[in-house]
Amino acid sequence: MTNTWLSLRTNHPAGRSGLARALGGAVLASLIVLVISAAVSGLPGMAQVVLVFGINAVLVVGYQTFAGNTGIVSFGHVGFMGLGAYAGGIAAVPVADKELYFPDMPAFLASWDAGGVLPLLIGGLVAAVAALVTGPALMRLSGAAASIATLGLLVVINNVLSQATPITRGPQSFFGVPENTTFAMVFLSLCATVLLSAAYKWSREGRNARAVRDQPAAAAAAGVSIVRSRTVAFVISAFVTGIAGALYAQLLTAFSPGSFYLGQMVLIVAMAIVGGVNSVTGALVGAAVITVLNEVMRRLEGGVSVAGLTIDLPAGVAAAVLGAALIVTLKWRPEGFLGHRELILAGPVGRGPDIAAARPGQTEEESDAVPVVPAKP
Amino acid sequence: MTAPLLSLDGITAGYRTTPVIRDFRLSLAEGESLALLGANGAGKTTLMKVMVGLLRPWSGRVLLRGSDITEVAAEERPLLGVALAPEGRGIFGTLSIEENLLMGALAVRRKEGRRASRALVAEGLEQVYETFPVLGKRRDDKGCHLSGGQQQMLAIGRALMARPALLLLDEPCLGLAPKVAGELYEALGRLSTAERGVVVVEESSRRALGFADRACVVKLGRKVLDCPAAEAGDDEAIMSAYFGVETEVRS
Amino acid sequence: GASEKSGAGSAKAGAGALECRDGRILVGVAKAESGFASFFDIAGRRGLEVAVDEINDSGGVKGCRLELQARDTKSDPAVGAQVAKALVDAGAQILVVADDFDTGVAAAKVGQSAGVLTLSLAASSTVFGKAVGDLFFSGGITTTELGRAQARYALDQDWKSTFQVIDTGLAYFTEQDEQFRALYEPTGGKIGKVEKVDSLGGQADFSAVISSIKAAKPDVVQALAVYPAVGTFVKQLRAAGVDTPVVGNITLQTKELPGLVGKSAADRIYYAAQIYFEGTGTDPAIDKFVQAYQAKFGQFPEQANAPGAYQTFMAINQALQQDKVVDARTAADTIRGQTALPVPGGTLSQWKDGYAIWDPAVIGLEAGAWSVKKTYQAKNLLGE
Amino acid sequence: MSPAASEATIASKAGQTGPALPEGSPPLEVRGLVKRFAGVTALAGVDLRAGRREILGLVGPNGSGKTTLMNCISGVHRLDEGQVLLQGEEISGRPSRARARQGICRTFQNLKLFGELTVWENVQVGANAVGGRGARPVPDWLDLLRLGPVADAVVRSLPYGYQRRVELARALAGAPEVLLLDEPAAGLNDEETAELRELVLTVRAEVGCAIVIIDHDMDLVTGVSDRVQVLDEGRTLFEGDPRAAFTEQAVVDAYLGES
Amino acid sequence: MTGVLQSVLDALSVGSMYALLALGLTLVFSVMNLINFAYGLLLVWTAYGVVLLGGAGLSFWLVVPLTILLATALSLLMGFVAFRPFIGAPQTTLLITSFGVLLVTQYVAVVIFGEAPRVLQVPEGFNKVLQAGDLRMPVLQLLTIGAAALTVLAFYLLLNRTPYGAQLRAAAELPDVARLMGIRPNRVLMIAFAISGVIAGIVGVLWFAKVGAVTPRSDLEPTLKAFIALVLGGLGRPAGAIYGGLLLGAIEVTMSAVLPGSAIRYTSALVFALVIAMLLARPQGVAGGKAVEV
Ligand SMILES: Nc1ncnc2c1ncn2[C@@H]1O[C@H](COP(=O)(O)OP(=O)(O)OP(=O)(O)O)[C@@H](O)[C@H]1O
């Protein structure tokens, strides 16, 4: 298998060139997504779906950056998404419209507006700050306790968004955001976030976080700060999630705090789990699979005729299918489609490790380098 | 001629697609004790799992006193008299020490009924506390609070609580102080009676060979030596069986 | 304002045209089939279906059948916008959105900017039209009439102090509150205390609010929250031994209310509404509607948006039938011109800023039986 | 490995790289350490010293407090009384990660590896803690422990013997001043144990740190230790020359048993 | 004085409802480490049972045992079909699985019963209020307190007077080793789901008798309350569930007495902030007392 130039494996070879190949793999993965999306986007009625997919992908890559590297299932990330959406949305609403829709908005927010990537950065930053403030406390917890604490964070964020009436219109619908989200904006953000997430994963900080995930006591005994390493992951991933929220705001133009609550959370977790929560590549795959599934279900709910047979499923079937997909995935592929594997460029010397005297019972699961055929365009 | 206590009849077993144990045959007479030796990863633990039913063999049969128990579920085998002190000890950390031991006695309870078993269980507890006094002293402490060696004692004690006809011990000396290890084998010597067969898995052989009637060496999932323990005491044969490249099966 | 920049100019060619395509005019329905809003959105959709059946049975719109295509917005404004886009892309010539400003506004803007005639058949907000644009009409009785009718009725009964229980999560309630105050307070009423509740979030325990009501001893309790939480509130209020009259709005208008509150406790409950349909002595046209509804859906109209949507769409239909109406713009102009229009079970006074003005009725549930307590003229209420 | 060869090694170690004379403070010093768990006094006032280049064998019956002592030194447990000093500096109150950065590195009785990381990454995590202080680059450690060929393998998939070495490499990469090994030979066969013995000696020669080793394999302990300390019920029962220890009647009674 | 007494009574009744909720959850948690997001749906199904059977004209006193039976059967079904295959899986896997189960079972409820709220017919007596001086004692409150006390007692006897309690924990911790002892993990699990279902049935009737109407989405509120109670009391200990439930009841009643009316919307945020603080102060309470293992 020395002639493959691309492989799916759980790690990259040691050293600088290995790191370069891993990052190259991430770039390639985002390029593949970009090309396929561009092609699909041209099909009739698909433009919107592709944009939704792109935003979902940013979202899941952001989520994965935390959940994958720290092993903590977070329910709080929908809250970060909401913060990003509101912050980005407020930045993007034109000054004239602010006067109309937000008469009580304080002047320092009402007197300006922003276009282009600025609302995205603002959305990401607000979310990142929220993570930075709460992280040092929340990240002391592990396992289910951490999950429930992040659920608490979500409830708190939701509550705050519902109460900050002058700038969010409270629990009522926030609207008036111009529809600025374009293909280029979504997919450039996606490429950037994939690269950011991969760079983090393979960096020293990311490695420390993964070490804490696998064996917290041993990591501490090796000098790693558990809280700090998790907090770094929390902040980076909140930043990316916030960007996704801001993109979302400018695609849909209207939303309410309820849009960033348990329903959306299930969607994110499902995408991450199905693709493989431990893998950046998996995040892309998961976002694609669930977006397609959702879209198909949405169409079926609306009633579709196939060969003279009208399929008309009762409303809500998308959620049920999502639930079933989750259970089935967890049963047959507990680690998602990709597990810990990433797309990694392999050079001529990049063969798998040589376990000379490997045990007799070396299983297939355990061999970690699965060569794949180079992706077809 | 009575049927042997345990016999493995051409067992092949493994995980997913990789075979670990290949065409393994073994038989253990009533009251006999056997030392099962082999290097790291040879498949000893896997073999134990097959015997207790945690791993279903791909082919072959497990017979207990002549009856085929291959399809009997793991949770039913203690009632037939099979008990294992597993590798890694398997202590219930959230249960107290006494509760751990009572779990071991569950098979007796299920078999004899609640009332009839009461005396047997009390007697069993007494015996275990006598063999390992530290367990008696700490009986209400949680399992996870014990030191490594203490946990090992608890695992063995728990297996004894089932009053097994076939006692299986997977590396019982791991982490035990030399004195305790010595005492353990002495105790095993007493426990191995006409009604009870014992199989001990060990990597280092000295003590096990001193105790067992027979020795059996596993290499890469196959049996490469099966002889009386006294003969195997001849170090050279064992060593060659362990590490040698071409050793024939002697039997 | 923002609402002006859209309109037919940016529309796709022909998107708003109301011609017959393949023998039908496609009506896209972007309403909640699931989630908290589905209770009234589904009722509204069903009311619309009855209207469409009736129109089609009598020859359609100028000989062309109306065809409905409905998709679920899941009670979420963002999903609503997506669904509206999909419907417009699928060729919807008329877009019907949710019966509520908050859940429907994003979807309505999609319709407006695509140049399609866009309707919310039973929404009550007065800002809906301003926020969306000139191709949009919201057809429910507005929060102005609802709020003022409650105030007027309270004053007529000499209920001088009001304890208000409100869910601020919907503009529907906050606007009613404003209008209620505008009439009630200057005319001698006093709103003693306000308690906020979270009916949208499914609040199930109101003991704190009720304790505070017991302490305040008001003449009347105003309950502005969504069903079923508003019913749960009244149930718990009565169970706590408080028999103060309760006044509210359409969210209390359902035949299920006595069952929920408890038969013996279903007393002294009053609400302002657009149509009276749940008791005896209703308008014959509404009786006919109820029968059609029961035949089609196997149940009594579960909520007021069913007859409300029916009524409004029958009004819109009268505009669509005119020869001069060929696209969204001509339809909008014609609709705007409607005044004192007789429709089944009532009269549409006029349109203003894209919303309909109806004369409100106050309906009372006393000792388990309904009756119309009072009907007010919209223009009189406003004048006050 | 033949017994003769190991004899030779022991002899040579004493000559070349034996314990340095105490000059200033020793790398590790523990004074009057007391640790109680609910109802159990695991350590009842233990003193311990390990000098530079010294290998100290820590033995004792099960439950005598060896692991607890190691946990107190590395910061897993908070101690109830007493002091832990690293090169004369008191570190008793510091968290585990701070002690690691100051040079207290350890392995665990039950392996605790970062299962999904590669061998190289595992060792790199250990090296990072000390930043520039690391005596050598990571590949050197891999070579020393003959892990070079499997550097890119995920440790979860490696055989047990390899995993033990990875743990050692990870500890070494942290540039230890004090290296704590808890039952490193458990689960190893005789051959691997002999290898381990060589390895420990090599580490001492190359790194020059103080080493504390717990094990129940007396051949190993006598083979590598310069000195042994025997614990019993949370107290020091004996301290001194390994050979002397195993003839001491108290030690035989409490720990070794007649055999 | 009566005011304080009244508050205590209110807190006790709300709290015992929460305690029951948490008890049903904690049982399954202690058997298989499952934090079951789908638990609230059992309550919802119970309520639909009351709606349908009551609607069919059965006497309420027949309806109640039948719906409790229904909840038990559903709980068993849920456990058997969805969760049994995951025995021994990591906590987070189970958590997410329960989400999947929630989505599916909720959908089934939507398809069968529709989204519209359905009204429960409860006997008029439930809505009565007994008066003792100034003290107001709604019948439903008294019933709730009584039912909770009985359930807790039965539960206590089960866990402490039968060997079942230890078996339960053993099977949860190391299912394979438990099998070696002769414990039948499937059976233990199913018994746990059955008991959890019985409790869900009881609390479902009480909860929805109070609320009066049910929709397929009415599960969120009870589920969140149960989680909070569970965490406050410490996961995995039945006693913790009871303390946690009562504590939450007390907190809520106190908050509504002390907080100004306009702050009612912050209650959920405040309660959750409290939960987080609790977790930070005593994370070990949550982990079920596992010590550092080295
Ligand atoms: N759960 C498992 N999944 C896959 N492979 C396994 C599993 N358990 C063991 N193996 C493999 O089976 C082989 C035999 O393992 P086993 O544990 O039976 O050996 P052993 O003789 O008991 O060794 P040791 O002395 O290390 O305990 C090894 O190569 C091991 O890698």
Ligand SMILES: Nc1ncnc2c1ncn2[C@@H]1O[C@H](COP(=O)(O)OP(=O)(O)OP(=O)(O)O)[C@@H](O)[C@H]1O
């Ligand atoms: N977390 C704990 N809670 C209560 N007691 C504990 C705890 N940890 C250890 N102990 C007790 O402290 C004593 C010392 O335990 P330690 O693990 O240090 O023994 P050890 O010398 O390492 O034994 P071994 O050789 O068996 O590993 C034992 O009696 C043990 O039961």
Ligand SMILES: [Mg+2]
């Ligand atoms: Mg083994």
Ligand SMILES: [Mg+2]
């Ligand atoms: Mg130890």
